[in-house]
Amino acid sequence: MDQQKKKKTYTPKEALVKAAAYCAYQDRTQQEVRDKLYSYGLEPDDVEELIIRLSQEKMIDEERYAQSYVRGKYGLKKWGRRKIMQGLKAKGISDYCIKQGMKEIDPEIYEQNLHSLLEKKSASEKEKNPFQRRQKLTYFMLSKGYESDLVQDALKQYE
Missing domain, CATH: 1.10.10 (Arc Repressor Mutant, subunit A)
Known part of the structure; x- marks a missing residue:
């Protein structure tokens, strides 16, 4: 049976x-x-x-959740602000809690993360054509959630 x-x-x-x-x-x-x-x-x-x-009873605290999510994603996974915000929105976190969570990002460390990721990707990128190389690096950084203007500024330093 x-x-x-x-x-x-x-x-x-x-x-x-x-x-x-x-x-x-x-x-x-x-x-x-x-x-x-x-x-x-x-x-x-x-x-x-x-x-x-x-x-x-503070067992569920969405503000605290947003803060730890942001710390983890930007600290360990080196995600950019855009990708972190998308992740929090997808989890149904309120705009207020997202704003509070985003305060966890230290601008200096954020900048260091961007540069170290770009350096690492640049070293492993085999593309020889400078235009295509730049395009590939840009796409990679945008997919990590970094803002376009910050990526362009960082790329200028590597040329």
């Missing part, structure tokens, strides 16, 4: 404990927590109630 796996459903009290542990592991957005709570088989009213409770 084919037995269907039944997904365990939780009471709101049990779900609160599980959601608190889920949030404690790493910062989460309201939407991530909401999706998780729905996966526990809860009703919409219960889900929203738990979201409010977790927010009041």
Whole structure:
């Protein structure tokens, strides 16, 4: 006989404990927590109630989430401002929280990241034609989320 796996459903009290542990592991957005709570088989009213409770208890804090997201993406992955903002918008973070998160970017380190990425890519770029080489480097830097004017200024220093 084919037995269907039944997904365990939780009471709101049990779900609160599980959601608190889920949030404690790493910062989460309201939407991530909401999706998780729905996966526990809860009703919409219960889900929203738990979201409010977790927010009041500072288990969910979208401003803090935005700040740690920005630190990680620009510090470790060396992303540019545009790509970071797109990522936060895609996660449903409010404009206010995005603005607060973007304050985590140190302009000097941002500039260093841009130059070190450009240097690394320039060293590995095999294109000989100077026009095509510049175009490839520009596309690469734009795909990393750096602003066009900053990329052009940085490229001038390498010519």
